[in-house]
Amino acid sequence: MLDFELPEDLIAQTGVEPRDHSRLMVTRPDGTLEHRIFRDLLEYLKPGDVMVFNESRVIPARLFAKKATGGTIEVLLLREREHKVWSAYLKPARKATGTLFFGTGDIQAEVTGVLEDGARLLTFNEDIKPRLTELGTLPLPPYIQKSTIGERYQTVYAKTEGSVAAPTAGLHFTPELLAQIDALGVERHHLTLHVGAGTFKPISGSITEHVMHEEQFSISEETASAINRAKQEGRRVIAVGTTTVRALESAAQNGQVQAGEGETRIFIHPPYAFQVPDLLITNFHLPHSTLLLLVGAFAGEETIAHAYQTAIQERYRFYSLGDAMLLYRQQQDQHRGAEGAV
Numbered sequence: 001m002l003d004f005e006l007p008e009d010l011i012a013q014t015g016v017e018p019r020d021h022s023r024l025m026v027t028r029p030d031g032t033l034e035h036r037i038f039r040d041l042l043e044y045l046k047p048g049d050v051m052v053f054n055e056s057r058v059i060p061a062r063l064f065a066k067k068a069t070g071g072t073i074e075v076l077l078l079r080e081r082e083h084k085v086w087s088a089y090l091k092p093a094r095k096a097t098g099t100l101f102f103g104t105g106d107i108q109a110e111v112t113g114v115l116e117d118g119a120r121l122l123t124f125n126e127d128i129k130p131r132l133t134e135l136g137t138l139p140l141p142p143y144i145q146k147s148t149i150g151e152r153y154q155t156v157y158a159k160t161e162g163s164v165a166a167p168t169a170g171l172h173f174t175p176e177l178l179a180q181i182d183a184l185g186v187e188r189h190h191l192t193l194h195v196g197a198g199t200f201k202p203i204s205g206s207i208t209e210h211v212m213h214e215e216q217f218s219i220s221e222e223t224a225s226a227i228n229r230a231k232q233e234g235r236r237v238i239a240v241g242t243t244t245v246r247a248l249e250s251a252a253q254n255g256q257v258q259a260g261e262g263e264t265r266i267f268i269h270p271p272y273a274f275q276v277p278d279l280l281i282t283n284f285h286l287p288h289s290t291l292l293l294l295v296g297a298f299a300g301e302e303t304i305a306h307a308y309q310t311a312i313q314e315r316y317r318f319y320s321l322g323d324a325m326l327l328y329r330q331q332q333d334q335h336r337g338a339e340g341a342v
Helices: 038-044 129-135 168-172 175-183 221-232 242-251 290-299 301-313
Strands: 023-027 033-037 050-054 056-058 062-067 072-082 085-091 099-102 107-114 120-124 160-163 187-193 215-219 237-240 260-264 279-283 324-328
Touching (some): 023 038, 023 301, 033 038, 038 175, 050 221, 050 242, 072 120, 085 107, 168 279, 175 187, 187 242, 215 242, 221 237, 242 290, 279 290, 290 301
Parallel strands (some): 023 324, 050 187, 056 160
Antiparallel strands (some): 023 033, 062 072, 072 085, 107 120, 187 215, 215 260
16 A cells, blocks of 8 residues: 555646645545545535644745855754754755854854754754744745745645644635535634654655654644544544644543643554544545555555545546545554554
8 A cells, every 4th residue: 555656747736726626535434436626525514523623834944054164055944842942854964064054144053963863953043933934935845846836835724833844635725615614514623733844754664663753733622622522422523634633643542632732753554543533634645655554544445545546547636735535434443553642
């Protein structure tokens, strides 16, 4: 399931407009597939459903710095670990030592450490967050060639800044579609999981040896209570995106979502017994990716393999700016098997 060949022309370089006119593949629990348009999602929703969205907003985390010798270093900020101290991927990393100079040189950072995943620690001379809009650009995925996408790489409900990659399942929603969802009697709630650059890191060896990136998440008391009431009353919980799934499953204890903030390295792969979501809205993911394993665990490996083969035959658009899937959770009798929940 991890490996498939994708024609390069199926990698979406721009988003469909309007956003909710992208295609939607629906995978039923019996393995049958339906081909719809994303705005048809309303036909699959019921009054009383609870939809959970990740409201994280992508920050302009891609910057360029100069060394004292004049060489250029590309910097991808990952997260602020403490005040003025960030983890970051640097390119070329082996030449990134000493002091880095940003902008006119008034912003400086010392390379002060190396992390296990190859990221560097940067200690800045001042808080760089207020300067990111001036100095940085959005860190688009490596398979997107266009550099001027801008707000199209943000969800319309993005709020809390901190991600370095968009929670892309949410890119299909428009304000009009959200209003129609509300009018249907579906509850909408939000959480935050700041997506890290590791979301694009392929599994290069054994699944058991893969090291997940750490991500910060936050779930409010209101969101947790709404989800828990729905579960108790037998109403469906619909997760918008794999990032939402990772946050919910990281915060779940004995089928109940716990409110609060945390960090997670959760790695969901078959076999895995999900505690919270009943349906999942997601995009078509990269081969050899942890996200492909997650959707395989959710809908069933055979179902996903068949769906992806069909998507290629039917020329669906893949990856961050591509088309969407609505997955029904397979019947589960597996043991819980995630790794890295914190």
